[in-house]
Amino acid sequence: MALKYAGMDVSEAKRLKALEEENGKMKRLLADAMLDDSILREMLGKNF
Secondary structure, three states: OOHHHOOOOHHHHHHHHHHHHHHHHHHHHHHHHHHHHHHHHHHHHOOO
């Protein structure tokens, strides 16, 4: 395992890795939602 997992047993390191991957997915979902929100706000502000 990488140095950042030093001192952990295998199950702890696997759980940390899984949480880090889930956190990355959540960050991408949030960024996408914020972008959608920004686009919608811009479109609503324009007069058609």
